[in-house]
Amino acid sequence: MKVTKFIFTFLLVILITSVSFGQTEEAKPSLDNGTLESQFDYLYRKSSSYQEYKVVKKTNYTKIKGNVLDSLKSIKNELDNTKQLVTNQANEINDLKANLKTTNDNLTGVTIEKDNIKFIGISLTKASYNSILWSIIVGLVLFLLLFIYKFKNSNSITKQANQLLSETEEEFIQFKTVALKREQKVRRELQDEINKQKTVSKKKKD
Numbered sequence: 001m002k003v004t005k006f007i008f009t010f011l012l013v014i015l016i017t018s019v020s021f022g023q024t025e026e027a028k029p030s031l032d033n034g035t036l037e038s039q040f041d042y043l044y045r046k047s048s049s050y051q052e053y054k055v056v057k058k059t060n061y062t063k064i065k066g067n068v069l070d071s072l073k074s075i076k077n078e079l080d081n082t083k084q085l086v087t088n089q090a091n092e093i094n095d096l097k098a099n100l101k102t103t104n105d106n107l108t109g110v111t112i113e114k115d116n117i118k119f120i121g122i123s124l125t126k127a128s129y130n131s132i133l134w135s136i137i138v139g140l141v142l143f144l145l146l147f148i149y150k151f152k153n154s155n156s157i158t159k160q161a162n163q164l165l166s167e168t169e170e171e172f173i174q175f176k177t178v179a180l181k182r183e184q185k186v187r188r189e190l191q192d193e194i195n196k197q198k199t200v201s202k203k204k205k206d
Helices: 002-024 036-046 058-115 126-205
Strands: 048-050 053-055 116-119 122-125
Touching: 036 058, 122 126
Parallel strands: none
Antiparallel strands: 048 053, 116 122
């Protein structure tokens, strides 16, 4: 439809240009110049009349016939050139469409590649990558909080154990001191008893 419209417009422009050129041309009417219409008018005026007929000279008939054929040939050549031009433009349009499709495909591929991220050898979309990344971050934060809780709990237990150990050591020292004092007292009492028995034995002997 577009090709037909283009050809019609092109021929119309040629026809208008020919008519305008014929109207502006100030040369005398003849079979050698002017438009075909002016040449036929000239032929009509120059032809003799016989009753209701016009008698045309053979030379004039041959001349205008050649002019008509030349004009038709020129128009045919212009039409062929126009068809070739339209064909070339159609081919160029097809090439442009193919290039555009290739460009769109490449752009789609680049867009997909841009939107995808390689993660440990796996191609992921940005949304999936962000979800996995935030899941890992949240997991690490939770693990850190659990570690801190466990550490504080262990530290508290360690402090309690150290305090209990200190108290136990202190009680042991006190017990050891008391036991030493008791042992010393028992030894003194035993020594006193031994000394007393020795004194009694000595008296008996005397």
